[in-house]
Amino acid sequence: EVQLVQSGAEVKKPGESLKISCKGSGYTFTTYWIGWVRQMPGKGLEWMGIIYPDDSDTRYSPSFQGQVTISADKSITTAYLQWSSLKASDTAMYYCARRGVSGGGIDFWGQGTLVTVSS
């Protein structure tokens, strides 16, 4: 059974750093693109970026380039999303997602990680 299990909710202060994780299981982790999707409170879905774990080829959406870092450790089948300096506007639910159907469609989603940034 394919599963993407994300790390737990985080409460941080502005300016702090953060790294959240997404562990894949039940499939060959290195052969599917994994992406991160942001959903701000009461808002829609936004692609942040994607990574191909086999060679760590990483692509970012223009809005998120330079704002976050996406990485993966294929030895432990885990993808990461990190911030070096959080802002209040980073408060959102973050989903990891496996692009498992043609055209980049997402067939499996993580359960989401809620990040709250507040002073």
Next chain:
Amino acid sequence: QSALTQPASVSGSPGQSITVSCTGSRSDVGAYNFVSWYQQHPGKAPKLMIYDVNTRPSGVSNRFSGSKSGNTASLTISGLQAEDEANYYCSSYTTSNIIGVFGGGTKLTVL
């Protein structure tokens, strides 16, 4: 890149059919047959309902169907049920990058 355009809300009565539109451009919806649709209930992760414009994943009810004409894709739900009440998002591959783009989302209310 700009989000695909969806109506903010649609509604229908149980048993009726509704259609949600998703308008893009020649750079995304119009360029490829790679449109996906996702259903999201409050507090839950999204779920894939349609991919490649009109393909249903295993386990998705055949009441859900997709189509495309030019730069506009559509999701049709027939025989509306109370459990269909949710937010629906379209997504498309784009010519500008391999990441893709989402629509703004449509809230479906079952009256």
